[in-house]
Amino acid sequence: MSEPTFVRPRVAVQRPHRADARRNFDALLEAAREVFAEQGTSGSLEEVARRAGVGIGTLYRNFPTRQDLFHAVYVDEIDQLCQTADDVADLPPWDALTAWLQRFIGYIATKRSILEELNRDSPMLKESKEAMYAAGEPLLARAQASGDARADLAFADLLQLVIGVANATYADEEQRRRVLALALDGARAGRSTA
Amino acid sequence: MSEPTFVRPRVAVQRPHRADARRNFDALLEAAREVFAEQGTSGSLEEVARRAGVGIGTLYRNFPTRQDLFHAVYVDEIDQLCQTADDVADLPPWDALTAWLQRFIGYIATKRSILEELNRDSPMLKESKEAMYAAGEPLLARAQASGDARADLAFADLLQLVIGVANATYADEEQRRRVLALALDGARAGRSTA
């Protein structure tokens, strides 16, 4: 059980074949990550190209529409996140769940605007959502089986709660931690903390 | 106790004196509310003026900077929210608190981007925050006194949690309700629901 043997569904981005093209592709993705995190989804594509050190034409060849770029950035992030589910497999049920959610927050925090934009009209994004579910849902199931988490809790709701907490802006990191703990107390079975 | 006699701190926006000016001011505020809710803080000011049916010059006279407009929209909203605290005064402690928070969500939901923008560098926004605290904090205090809410809960944390829940995007209204209930369970004293 500490070694999951099934193949986790991958939601990888299709990268170009030629070496220089692949280099540019990655640079663009990285630059887009930065720009969108800083300026939100309305960030300028020209700025993205500029920061990636490539021509604007190259950006448009790789990502014909703005949505394509959002999608690529997001999918790439989710892919990384899914893989971290393995890292927490050895922890006790409740700890594994919360640890993963903590990472989840870390990954998502800077992506609020992208997430919002994609949620608005999610066409093909479903698969990355499914992949994330496949990674996280077993963690909740395990915590429920061990009696740590409420049995009537849906994974989708839990995730939504955590996303909300992650997206909010806090006075300091300490408050973020407290609020998350508060939120997770609602997910825990039995009595809350003293 | 059901009739609070103290004067609630007001955070009103200073409106112009002349009749036509006041008309334009209000139209601008209303239009800004709409545009920012639809397009986020990067919405065009020219679109705001257009929708308000006034010249762009009038917009800039009333709100010299973009921040001024954000601020006015936000403060106006908070002002309305604070007043609803009276409406729930007659309910039992816990119900009063949750009812107010529900309204809070209703008011805030469409303002996520403004809130974010203002939080980033809040200079004079503090007073409206204080006014909101003055309106909501007693409700929590009452729920704590009656033993319904956790004694170790800070109002700021609770509010932040609710803001997070409010800002998230949900599949449907039903899910939003469930997630909020889940979050509030963490704030409740003693054991959670069965």
Next chain:
DNA sequence: ACAATAGCGGAGGGATACCTCCGCTACAAC
């Protein structure tokens, strides 16, 4: 080494946004 070609960059046209400035309008006070 060489050729074929996938991929590059950025000039440029059209659209829109920001913000200022100033002649004109209509409100308010008398």
Next chain:
DNA sequence: GTTGTAGCGGAGGTATCCCTCCGCTATTGT
């Protein structure tokens, strides 16, 4: 009614963005 003036509107200069197009370059396969 008259009149002084607060307030109006929008033209227009500048800046930026989006996106296309095409001559050039670098990579890959032989």
